[in-house]
Amino acid sequence: MLGGWTPKRSPSLSFYLTIDDGPSGYTTAALLEILRAYDMRATFFWVWSRFRAEKTPHLLQSLLHEGHTLGLHGLAHLRPWRMFPWQVRQSLRYAHLFWQEVGAPPLLYYRPPYGQHYPRTLPKGLRIVWWDLMPPDFRRGGTWSRELLRRLRPGDIVVLHERRENIPEWKAFFSAAYERGWKALPLPQEAVVLHSEPHPPLTEESHP
Numbered sequence: 785m786l787g788g789w790t791p792k793r794s795p796s797l798s799f800y801l802t803i804d805d806g807p808s809g810y811t812t813a814a815l816l817e818i819l820r821a822y823d824m825r826a827t828f829f830w831v832w833s834r835f836r837a838e839k840t841p842h843l844l845q846s847l848l849h850e851g852h853t854l855g856l857h858g859l860a861h862l863r864p865w866r867m868f869p870w871q872v873r874q875s876l877r878y879a880h881l882f883w884q885e886v887g888a889p890p891l892l893y894y895r896p897p898y899g900q901h902y903p904r905t906l907p908k909g910l911r912i913v914w915w916d917l918m919p920p921d922f923r924r925g926g927t928w929s930r931e932l933l934r935r936l937r938p939g940d941i942v943v944l945h946e947r948r949e950n951i952p953e954w955k956a957f958f959s960a961a962y963e964r965g966w967k968a969l970p971l972p973q974e975a976v977v978l979h980s981e982p983h984p985p986l987t988e989e990s991h992p
Contacts, residue, residue, distance in 0.1 A: 799940045801826040801968035802913065804857055804895060805922075806946040807838050814951055816846055822958045824968035825850075827913075829857035829895045832879045841886060848889070853970040855893035855913065856880065873905040880907050893971055895943075913971065916940040921950050929957035936966065 803826050806812050812828075819826060828847055835844070847854065859875035859882075867875075880891055894910045901912060917935055919928035922945045932942070944950070961968070 796938060796967070797965045798938060798967040798969050799936060799942055800971055802829055802855065802895070802915065802941060802943045802971070803827070804829045804943055804945050805834075806830050807835050807840055807843050808946045808948070809838050809840055809843075811946050811948045811951070812840070812843050813846075814948075815946065815954060816843075816850065816852075818951075818954050818958055819852075819968070820850060822962040822968075824958055824962075825852055825970045826968060827853045827855045827893060827971040829855040829893070829913075831857045831860060831897075832882050833860040835886075836882075844886065844888065851970070853893075853973055854883070854888050854891065855895060855971070856883070856891050856910065857895055858897050869905050872901075873907075876905065876910070877907050880910070889973070892973065913941065915943040918943045921945050921947060921953065924949060927953060927956075929953045929960065932957060933960050933964070933966075936961070942968075 801824060803815065806828055807830055818824075844854070856876070856879055859879040876894070883891055890909065892909065892911060893913045894906065895913050899914070906912065916937075917932060917940050919932045920926060921928055936942070944954070958968075
């Protein structure tokens with residue numbers, strides 16, 4: 785069974801916003817600007833190799849300064865099933881240390897690439913975060929903002945993906961959510977709650 789984090793359900797119009805696959809320079813900056821405009825906060829699940837390639841430490845500082853939090857999406861965006869468990873464990877440990885070296889606060893949350901994870905490979909202190917809602921924003925084209933807003937419930941964990949082509953849909957979704965009184969929150973930076981529910985099986989089309 786996989787340990788994870790489960791939010792407490794609330795009657796208020798708030799949900800937990802998580803963003804995968806960054807950073808990506810212009811796209812990350814555009815998303816931060818949109819979130820700032822609608823007073824929304826998120827947890828960004830970044831890939832260490834992409835952060836290093838982008839050479840954008842200012843984005844990390846902006847993210848933290850504006851009340852967002854940082855989660856881990858791996859050392860590289862590789863399928864864990866193509867790696868040995870010791871390789872997964874070692875890559876997570878390295879990524880954890882690398883983020884500390886660039887001034888990130890202690891990482892509490894991890895989302896495995898493609899939603900695939902070997903049990904017992906997490907460094908101490910990390911918790912897996914799955915999701916309740918994930919629109920098909922990892923595909924090119926299409927609209928999803930209305931359907932996401934229709935299905936949204938208080939306390940849901942929503943995952944979006946950093947893609948430049950998603951900028952119009954981000955604006956549409958956050959504008960409509962704001963008008964209806966919704967508030968996007970980051971995952972808390974305090975003690976987490978463990979549960980033992982496994983994540984539902986993924987299809988080949990899933991791309992967290």
